[in-house]
Amino acid sequence: MNIHIDGARPQDDAERGILAFIEESIAIRRDLHRHPELSLKEKRTAALIARYLLSFGYEVTEGVGGHGVVATLKRGHGEKRLGIRADIDALPITEETGLAYASDTPGVMHACGHDGHTTILLAAARYLAETSSFSGTLTLIFQPAEEIGAGARAMIKDRLFERFPVDAVFGLHNWPGVEAGQFGFVEGPAMASVDKAKVRIVGRGGHGAAPHETVDPVLASASFVTALQSIVSRNVDPREMAVLTVGSIHGGTASNVIPESVELQITARAFSPVVRDRLEERLPALAKAQAESFGAKAEVAYARGFPPVINHAVQTAFAQDVARRHFPPGQIAESFQPRTASEDFAFMLQERPGSYLFVGNGDSAPLHSPHYDFNDTIIAPAARFWVRLAEDYLS
Ligand SMILES: [Zn+2]
Numbered sequence: 001m002n003i004h005i006d007g008a009r010p011q012d013d014a015e016r017g018i019l020a021f022i023e024e025s026i027a028i029r030r031d032l033h034r035h036p037e038l039s040l041k042e043k044r045t046a047a048l049i050a051r052y053l054l055s056f057g058y059e060v061t062e063g064v065g066g067h068g069v070v071a072t073l074k075r076g077h078g079e080k081r082l083g084i085r086a087d088i089d090a091l092p093i094t095e096e097t098g099l100a101y102a103s104d105t106p107g108v109m110h111a112c113g114h115d116g117h118t119t120i121l122l123a124a125a126r127y128l129a130e131t132s133s134f135s136g137t138l139t140l141i142f143q144p145a146e147e148i149g150a151g152a153r154a155m156i157k158d159r160l161f162e163r164f165p166v167d168a169v170f171g172l173h174n175w176p177g178v179e180a181g182q183f184g185f186v187e188g189p190a191m192a193s194v195d196k197a198k199v200r201i202v203g204r205g206g207h208g209a210a211p212h213e214t215v216d217p218v219l220a221s222a223s224f225v226t227a228l229q230s231i232v233s234r235n236v237d238p239r240e241m242a243v244l245t246v247g248s249i250h251g252g253t254a255s256n257v258i259p260e261s262v263e264l265q266i267t268a269r270a271f272s273p274v275v276r277d278r279l280e281e282r283l284p285a286l287a288k289a290q291a292e293s294f295g296a297k298a299e300v301a302y303a304r305g306f307p308p309v310i311n312h313a314v315q316t317a318f319a320q321d322v323a324r325r326h327f328p329p330g331q332i333a334e335s336f337q338p339r340t341a342s343e344d345f346a347f348m349l350q351e352r353p354g355s356y357l358f359v360g361n362g363d364s365a366p367l368h369s370p371h372y373d374f375n376d377t378i379i380a381p382a383a384r385f386w387v388r389l390a391e392d393y394l395s
């Protein structure tokens, strides 16, 4: 295997230690990539993770909230308890990378880099076990079912933080388009909430040549889609972020038939709980009023998904300080902006203080693209970041 790590000179002992087994780490990452498993089906992945952690000397608990794996390692007399989380599941996407280690499971792909997040944490786990250079309790959380927003909740419901108490919890996500190995920190809202609305506009169908004898749900839908953006521009404080996207609209079967109904699927995103509530209040009201103005009716099903990821100030400052102490300034993004994607790590941050950070994946295809691949050159710097964070926190 030919691996070229940019700036090949190790920066310190941790990097040297992690690079000593980097080929094994890359082999793990590519094995995970080749064998992706969908949310709630991460059986092989979880077994592989547990096997490695046991071989490193961790106490390992499997089956936490589904296929979740939790590993703990106690060293010294320190009383502090640190949690680090990685997500492990893949997506229902058909891979089109043409890579030698591309998915061998049709229609399933690691298109979000969770194969990389898992490998990064395993590499840090190995180094930290080998060096034992901390004092306290280290808890590593390998979370399933992130992509469907179920895994964090399931682990918490399975009493994750009661069984494995932590004082703070951290996690990271790779980010395409950000320089490979560069770290990004955001205090406060870092990723958006995501909620879903299904709207059905019901009219009265009939012949396309006699519209006056019908109630046209297509026209009512078109008006609603246009009016929808007035929520963002007129009901939300202009200093706040809100996104409403109609991702799906379906109605009718032929050019000369006015259909009975049209169905729309909408994603609603926000950084603040107040804006989130406002979208939930205004969207159904607007759908109903718009439909009624055409003589039609609107049925709205609004479902809450994930809350926003809200990073705690103290823990975010701590993580940023770790990066400043152990990495050159160029490897820390200057003013990293919050992202409008979402993450179910949000649920963990509602339970324990912590921070979710970002690491650049370089010039790759975007997340959830069939052309995306995790960048193996960021395993070493990201694993070294977890190592230094654990050592500094548990010191
Ligand atoms: Zn994803």
Ligand SMILES: [Zn+2]
Residues within 6 Å of the ligand: 112, 113, 114, 146, 173
């Ligand atoms: Zn992801």
